[in-house]
Amino acid sequence: FTVVLARRSGQEFTVEPGMTILETLLQNGISRNYSCTQGVCGTCETKVLEGEPDHRDWVLSDEKKASNSTMLICCSLSKSPRLVLDI
Ligand code: FES
Numbered sequence: 001f002t003v004v005l006a007r008r009s010g011q012e013f014t015v016e017p018g019m020t021i022l023e024t025l026l027q028n029g030i031s032r033n034y035s036c037t038q039g040v041c042g043t044c045e046t047k048v049l050e051g052e053p054d055h056r057d058w059v060l061s062d063e064k065k066a067s068n069s070t071m072l073i074c075c076s077l078s079k080s081p082r083l084v085l086d087i
Contacts, residue, residue, distance in 0.1 A: 073085070
């Protein structure tokens with residue numbers, strides 16, 4: 001799937017199978033705060049502007065997950081072909 005970085009002029013990156021969004025961004029020189037990389041600490045929480053995340057964290061409440069307004073980019077993936085993030 002593709003991630004689009006809304007605050008970086010819509011820069012786009014493809015998240016390859018087996019990779020996370022966080023790994024993809026870091027590999028491309030986009031620095032993000034993170035700590036556990038396992039969906040438990042909440043450090044990497046990022047606002048979602050468009051698209052449907054595939055939530056795989058232990059941090060967000062069920063309501064927040066259902067709202068699709070935020071996600072943990074170290075572990076969660078995407079159900080939609082494109083995710084627009086507030087980055
Ligand atoms: Fe800890 Fe993502 S880095 S939840």
